[in-house]
Amino acid sequence: MTNDDSFVSSGHQPDRVYIFDTTLRDGEQSPGATMTLQEKVRLARQLELLGVDIIEAGFPAASPGDFEAVRAVSATVRNCQIAGLCRCVAADIDRAWEALADAAHPRIHVFLATSPIHMEHKLRKTPEQVLEMAVAGVRHAASLTKNVEFSAEDASRSEPAFLAKVVEAVIDAGATTVNIPDTVGYSQPAEYGALIRYLREHVSNIAKAVISVHCHDDLGLAVANSLAAVEAGARQIECTINGIGERAGNTAMDEVVMNLNVRRDHYHCTCGIVTEQIFPTARTLSHIIGMPIPANKAIVGANAFAHESGIHQDGVLKCRETYEIMDAATIGKTGNDMVLGKHSGRHAIKAKVEELGYKLTDDQITVVSDAVKKLADIKKEIFAEDVEAIILEEIFRMPDRFKLKYLQVHAGNGPIPPNAVVIMDVNGEENRLHNFGVGPIDAVFNTIGTIAGCKPDLEQFAVNAITGGTDAQGEVTVRLRRNSYSAIGRGSDPDILVAAGKAYVNALNRLAKKVEENHA
Ligand SMILES: CC(=O)SCCNC(=O)CCNC(=O)[C@H](O)C(C)(C)COP(=O)(O)OP(=O)(O)OC[C@H]1O[C@@H](n2cnc3c(N)ncnc32)[C@H](O)[C@@H]1OP(=O)(O)O
Numbered sequence: 001m002t003n004d005d006s007f008v009s010s011g012h013q014p015d016r017v018y019i020f021d022t023t024l025r026d027g028e029q030s031p032g033a034t035m036t037l038q039e040k041v042r043l044a045r046q047l048e049l050l051g052v053d054i055i056e057a058g059f060p061a062a063s064p065g066d067f068e069a070v071r072a073v074s075a076t077v078r079n080c081q082i083a084g085l086c087r088c089v090a091a092d093i094d095r096a097w098e099a100l101a102d103a104a105h106p107r108i109h110v111f112l113a114t115s116p117i118h119m120e121h122k123l124r125k126t127p128e129q130v131l132e133m134a135v136a137g138v139r140h141a142a143s144l145t146k147n148v149e150f151s152a153e154d155a156s157r158s159e160p161a162f163l164a165k166v167v168e169a170v171i172d173a174g175a176t177t178v179n180i181p182d183t184v185g186y187s188q189p190a191e192y193g194a195l196i197r198y199l200r201e202h203v204s205n206i207a208k209a210v211i212s213v214h215c216h217d218d219l220g221l222a223v224a225n226s227l228a229a230v231e232a233g234a235r236q237i238e239c240t241i242n243g244i245g246e247r248a249g250n251t252a253m254d255e256v257v258m259n260l261n262v263r264r265d266h267y268h269c270t271c272g273i274v275t276e277q278i279f280p281t282a283r284t285l286s287h288i289i290g291m292p293i294p295a296n297k298a299i300v301g302a303n304a305f306a307h308e309s310g311i312h313q314d315g316v317l318k319c320r321e322t323y324e325i326m327d328a329a330t331i332g333k334t335g336n337d338m339v340l341g342k343h344s345g346r347h348a349i350k351a352k353v354e355e356l357g358y359k360l361t362d363d364q365i366t367v368v369s370d371a372v373k374k375l376a377d378i379k380k381e382i383f384a385e386d387v388e389a390i391i392l393e394e395i396f397r398m399p400d401r402f403k404l405k406y407l408q409v410h411a412g413n414g415p416i417p418p419n420a421v422v423i424m425d426v427n428g429e430e431n432r433l434h435n436f437g438v439g440p441i442d443a444v445f446n447t448i449g450t451i452a453g454c455k456p457d458l459e460q461f462a463v464n465a466i467t468g469g470t471d472a473q474g475e476v477t478v479r480l481r482r483n484s485y486s487a488i489g490r491g492s493d494p495d496i497l498v499a500a501g502k503a504y505v506n507a508l509n510r511l512a513k514k515v516e517e518n519h520a
């Protein structure tokens with residue numbers, strides 16, 4: 001047994017809510033949100049800075065890619081527990097334990113459905129068989145570590161007495177956290193709270209485990225349900241950054257945490273989240289998966305602290321609290337738009353980089369400074385968003401199989417169809433090609449795809465101006481699909497066609513990487 005007992009439930013304080021982040025597992029089940037191994041490690045590092053208690057890094061038995069991701073996150077993160085999800089199947093549990101070998105604080109998370117509909121139609125097992133499987137799975141996990149979580153999948157549609165029986169049995173078998181998921185987002189807050197209270201009253205050994213909740217947002221109630229469960233005594237919330245997750249998503253971490261913080265008078269609970277890292281983490285995820293944060297999203301949306309109407313503006317100017325229940329700075333949104341330009345020095349650029357939540361080496365700061373100066377030759381004012389686009393472009397771009405070196409596009413409504421000239425490295429070898437298209441973007445993608453030797457389906461194409469003004473950098477996001485694999489690519493440049501070319505090449509690289517990882 002190589003486990004760290006200090007993180008196991010026995011020592012938990014009654015008013016402490018544990019934050020279990022499942023962005024890398026349930027979050028990744030969100031359509032279009034797949035991440036490469038390097039991206040998962042990068043996000044895990046950010047989650048560690050954010051102060052989450054547990055990172056669910058994946059489902060190791062699901063694929064070699066998931067296994068490697070859990071292994072890499074386990075080897076990287078030191079200050080959080082790392083969980084691996086598995087079915088109540090010995091081989092899944094052994095595989096998870098193998099992936100968690102290097103984790104400082106590993107947790108095995110086993111799950112099994114307990115609702116009549118899942119037991120009968122999906123598992124094709126009787127309740128007695130399910131009870132037996134749950135106990136056997138937890139017992140096996142507990143023979144490897146003391147840190148075992150059991151999830152009763154579809155708990156909210158389960159028969160409460162049977163659910164209580166399963167929960168009692170798995171705690172006896174060694175589960176230290178029992179999770180009561182609202183798997184399909186069906187529960188209403190009062191009902192869900194009542195279910196947690198019922199379990200506290202009807203499971204004789206419940207005090208030996210932390211009660212956890214895991215809610216889905218099918219009816220838009222994931223956050224409300226999670227908070228109702230906390231009121232009823234749950235002390236672990238499973239959630240994701242920006243609320244991504246299977247179907248309509250999971251409980252949004254920023255929203256539950258800020259409810260607990262802003263309304264401490266109501267919940268009387270604390271959690272270990274460094275709230276100033278909430279906004280940087282939301283942005284990091286959004287950039288990694290290419291999924292913009294909706295402007296009207298609570299807490300981290302662009303409009304969350306914006307005041308449009310005169311009476312509100314007047315009130316805020318006189319006293320911020322008239323219309324703001326929290327300070328933007330508490331979630332790491334400074335609102336300080338120090339404008340950078342060609343005369344900015346390394347200190348100002350470093351300060352801006354850190355304000356954005358990035359920790360870069362001196363050499364990386366030099367790369368960013370050089371790129372800022374280059375951009376300042378074309379663009380008058382450099383904003384925080386420009387700096388962030390540069391960081392993502394210059395520092396976090398993956399080692400590329402395909403590298404775009406030069407792009408020239410001819411567009412217009414003359415007799416010559418739109419066409420593009422591309423010079424591109426493939427595995428270090430330079431290729432040149434000229435090709436036509438229906439429009440200029442089509443010409444760019446056609447030419448690049450022909451050089452790369454693959455033309456995946458283009459599922460999504462979005463253009464966004466990073467800042468205001470006609471000299472703004474354009475940010476293009478594309479999603480490509482090839483058979484069962486899809487990948488998002490991003491590119492930014494003051495020239496929108498160049499940004500599109502960069503995004504397409506970025507997506508091709510990520511697609512190639514994904515196919516490679518899953519066939520390793
Ligand atoms: C609510 C949730 O989010 S659960 C997590 C969802 N995540 C995933 O499914 C991860 C991706 N999944 C996969 O890669 C695959 O489904 C795998 C590798 C896990 C399993 O693949 P396969 O062996 O081909 O099985 P498949 O997915 O077709 O069917 C699932 C099987 O597991 C069984 N099963 C489902 N849940 C459990 C469980 N918790 N414990 C034990 N068995 C289970 C099903 O009854 C079915 O069994 P059957 O083959 O006897 O009918």
Ligand SMILES: CC(C)C(=O)C(=O)O
Pocket residue numbers: 026111151152153154179181182183184214216
């Ligand atoms: C495996 C469990 C925790 C789950 O994801 C769900 O029930 O939604």
